Amino acid sequence: MKFGLYMATQWPKGADLGQEVANLCEQTRVCKANGFDSVLVGQHFLSEPLQMIQAEPLIARLAAEGEGMEFGIAIVLLAMQSPVIVAEYAASLDWITNGNYILGVGVGYREEEFEGLGVPFEDRRERFEEAIPLIRRLWTEERVEHRGKHFTVGNLSASIRPKRPGGPPIWVGGDIPPAVRRAARLGCPWVVPPTMHRDDAVHRMGIYKAAMEEAGTSNPHGQPLIREVAIGPTREAAMAAARPYLLAKYESYASWGQHSASQGPSLADRFDEFCADRFIIGDEAEVADEIARYREEFGVDHFLARVQWPGFGQEGVLDAIERLGRVSAKLG
DSSP: OEEEEEOOOEEETTOOHHHHHHHHHHHHHHHHHTTOOEEEEOOOSSOTTEEEOOHHHHHHHHHTTSTTSEEEEEEEEGGGSOHHHHHHHHHHHHHHTTSOEEEEEEOOOOHHHHHHTTOOGGGHHHHHHHHHHHHHHHHHOSSEEEEOSSOEEEEEOOSOOOSSTTOSOEEEEOSSHHHHHHHHHTTOOEEBOTTOOHHHHHHHHHHHHHHHHHHTOOOTTOOEEEEEEEEOSSHHHHHHHHHHHHHHHHHHHHHHTOHHHHSSSOTGGGHHHHHTTTSEEEOHHHHHHHHHHHHHHHOOOEEEEEOOOTTOOHHHHHHHHHHHHHHHHHHO
């Protein structure tokens, strides 16, 4: 099983972004020293009240600190962007990472982001499904002639093609059943998102496997999963340290209309219930047992841990990385 860090790249207003980037560079070095295989980051636009450095330039910077590791984005908001730009950024980053880039893509759910980028929200699914095959063609064909409903490439070649033959793996994110079926139909790994309850993940995985069988596709790139992980000397200590920052983050998501965080009464009133069977919280042995359970139940072979949330300090992050390094060594 591969272990990766799913970095927290959102900060409160007033945070010193120079220092925060330095912190991420240090996290990357500590990940490499502790046997981690990968570092991935997310993407949003117009992310108020949180600050967020954009993913592609950040990955290029971090790659210099972790030579030999995999780097990627999970997820690029593909439906609101040009697939030509996404394809060429990804190809460039594949060279910068020496053929170790992962492109995770998703449709997106915030209407404000689509509006800000001038893309009709109602076109998002059609744009997404047209974009992925076009990206693959731009990575592999000498010249591309494409005249689709949303995108046009007039018998041109990409400025750059990836170092990795065939291009980087494309992971597809999403939590609703149509998104899972879409990943299967496109022959992409489905990324289990950090907010998804275990029972929902079991259900979605069944949908994914059935959809692959129906479409006659396969997933040659393995099964990734992202979880929020609070790890400490005891479960109580881990929860006490992480709770205020996790809660603040998911209250922000609830204000954006993020599905699982915005349902029901006040998130603060039901936060312990919200965490149960969704986040991994405990000491090293408990965290190892939970990760092993995901491996056995879902066939997860690329586990990505997010161990930081806006306001959570660097010392706690580095401690969590070192603890997870020991967990990774234990799980082999």
